[in-house]
Structure formats: structure tokens, C-alpha cells
Amino acid sequence: MSFVKRIFLVGPTASGKSELAVHIAQQVNGEIISADARQCYKGMEIGSAAPESKWLDRVPHHNVSNLEPSTPDDASAFSERATRWIEEITSRDRLPLIVGGSTLYLQALIQPFDALPPANPDHIVSLQEQAENEGLESLYTELSRVDPDYTQKMDGMNRHRIIRALDVWRQTGKPFSSFHHASATMPASGDLWIGLQWHRAELVERIERRTHTLFGAVFKEEVQNLMDWPDLLRTTVGFKQMAQYLRGEITEEEALEFTIIATRQYAKRQMTWFRRWPFIEWFHPENERDELLKRVVNQVAVNPKNPYI
Numbered sequence: 681m682s683f684v685k686r687i688f689l690v691g692p693t694a695s696g697k698s699e700l701a702v703h704i705a706q707q708v709n710g711e712i713i714s715a716d717a718r719q720c721y722k723g724m725e726i727g728s729a730a731p732e733s734k735w736l737d738r739v740p741h742h743n744v745s746n747l748e749p750s751t752p753d754d755a756s757a758f759s760e761r762a763t764r765w766i767e768e769i770t771s772r773d774r775l776p777l778i779v780g781g782s783t784l785y786l787q788a789l790i791q792p793f794d795a796l797p798p799a800n801p802d803h804i805v806s807l808q809e810q811a812e813n814e815g816l817e818s819l820y821t822e823l824s825r826v827d828p829d830y831t832q833k834m835d836g837m838n839r840h841r842i843i844r845a846l847d848v849w850r851q852t853g854k855p856f857s858s859f860h861h862a863s864a865t866m867p868a869s870g871d872l873w874i875g876l877q878w879h880r881a882e883l884v885e886r887i888e889r890r891t892h893t894l895f896g897a898v899f900k901e902e903v904q905n906l907m908d909w910p911d912l913l914r915t916t917v918g919f920k921q922m923a924q925y926l927r928g929e930i931t932e933e934e935a936l937e938f939t940i941i942a943t944r945q946y947a948k949r950q951m952t953w954f955r956r957w958p959f960i961e962w963f964h965p966e967n968e969r970d971e972l973l974k975r976v977v978n979q980v981a982v983n984p985k986n987p988y989i
Contacts, residue, residue: 714779783953873960
């Protein structure tokens with residue numbers, strides 16, 4: 681029998697993962713690792729819906745507000761950090777709980793990248809100049825042609841990821857996506873995958889309510905403070921639209937409307953991805969909350985020598 685060594689709590693944006701993760705972690709003596717591509721950045725806490733301070737005080741969290749906005753990040757770098765944290769958490773006889781909806785980041789923990797060539801400085805400079813002169817869309821179009829699989833998996837037009845993927849293509853003639861192991865994505869022995877799934881109308885309502893709450897003076901200030909990192913803003917839902925408003929390109933009402941639309945589209949992409957993974961056990965966060973908690977606790981308690989409970 682395989683005992684639980686890691687718990688993954690996944691689901692689309694606005695599904696309530698952060699709060700529920702705290703309750704789970706408290707019951708199984710766990711520590712939380714955020715698998716979110718933006719919660720890791722300092723100064724993006726509000727717009728990324730990072731865990732609130734009251735939750736951070738209850739359970740140790742990792743990968744939350746630990747990177748400067750100027751620091752490039754990707755799934756491979758996250759995997760390296762998370763692997764170290766998992767080892768440290770386990771060494772303390774605690775249970776790692778990986779929580780998030782950034783699909784590539786999650787996949788990197790169960791299907792690591794094969795060895796990638798180091799970045800070629802000449803390629804990077806050339807691609808950056810092309811992005812400045814022709815727009816990031818031109819690079820995205822090129823990447824869509826040479827590596828359509830990877831563009832479908834990206835969470836929006838991420839400048840760093842696009843440039844790095846094209847750099848790898850120019851060096852090797854191989855798509856960046858081909859550096860994932862060819863085998864089907866499968867969880868490691870000892871992984872327990874739990875998914876949060878709302879009915880479509882419920883999730884849409886939650887997205888709209890959260891976006892209306894988000895758009896206020898504090899979020900405007902957060903985005904204003906990030907104006908020196910336009911690529912980070914351009915590739916992040918909510919931040920992109922608020923930055924457009926602050927620059928006078930659209931009205932505040934349009935920024936709100938466009939954010940809701942983009943968030944709904946992002947949630948749809950997330951669920952399309954997650955449905956490819958049959959190993960996720962899905963629960964309704966309200967109607968099946970008790971069943972979800974019981975499932976996790978019982979599974980962890982299977983091992984009579986398990987130190988986590």
C-alpha cells in the first residue's frame with residue numbers, strides 16, 4: 681500500500697483553494713506550497729489573491745511573496761524551489777500540501793523537464809529586440825507555429841516563457857514542449873490529488889464578485905507600484921486591465937468588464953487542462969466539503985505510523 685506523502689489541492693481561479701488548504705493543513709499537520717505563478721511575487725498580493733495574513737499566521741506557507749518583480753520565474757524554477765521545500769517539510773515530519781491552479785507549475789512536479797540547454801545570450805537579446813520593435817504578439821505567433829502544444833499550455837502571453845521557448849527552439853530545433861518527458865502525466869506514488877469544482881454558473885458568480893471586490897484604491901496602488909515591470913503586468917489578468925486604465929487607455933468600467941471576461945476564459949482553460957488528469961478526485965467546495973475533508977484525513981491516517989496526525 682502506498683501512503684500519502686504529498687497532497688495536491690487544485691482547481692480554477694476563484695474556487696476557494698487558499699482558505700480550504702489552511703483547514704486541511706491544520707488537520708494533517710501540513711505546510712502549504714503555493715503553486716501559483718503570481719502569488720510568489722512581492723507586491724502582487726492583492727491582485728493574485730494571495731493567502732490573507734490570518735491564514736499565513738495559522739499555517740506555514742511557501743512560495744508566497746518571496747520573489748522580487750524583477751526576478752524571472754517559470755515552471756522549471758518553481759519545481760526546483762518546491763522540491764527543496766518538500767524535502768524540508770518532510771524532514772520536519774510534516775506533510776507538504778501543494779495548492780494552486782498554475783497548470784504548468786503543477787505538472788512540473790510530477791513530470792519534470794528533461795535537461796534544457798542554458799540560455800543563449802545572443803538569442804535572448806535578439807528576441808527581446810524583436811519584442812520591442814514588433815510587439816510580443818509577433819513572438820507568440822512564431823512560437824505558435826513551431827510549438828503549438830506549448831502555447832496552448834501557457835497562462836496567457838508570458839514574455840519570459842515565450843522568449844525562453846524560442847531560444848530553446850533556435851538552439852536545438854526542437855519544440856520547448858518536447859523537453860517534457862514523453863510518458864503520460866501520472867502522479868507519483870504517495871500523491872493525493874483533490875480538485876475543487878463548482879457548477880459553471882456558481883464559478884462565474886464567484887469570479888464576478890471577487891473582481892468587483894478587487895477593483896478598489898488599494899489594488900490601483902498595487903498596480904501603480906508595478907509600472908516599472910510592464911511585462912509582468914501585461915501577462916497577468918487583472919493587472920493588465922488595471923494598468924491599461926491607469927494609463928488612460930480604457931475606462932475603469934471597461935477594465936472591470938475585461939478582467940471578468942479574461943478571468944472566466946482563464947478558468948475555462950484551467951479546467952480543460954485538469955480534465956486531462958483522471959487521477960484528480962473532484963469535490964464541490966460547499967456541498968461536499970465534509971466528504972472532502974474526511975477523504976483527506978482518512979487517507980493520511982491509513983498508515984498507523986504516520987506522524988502527520
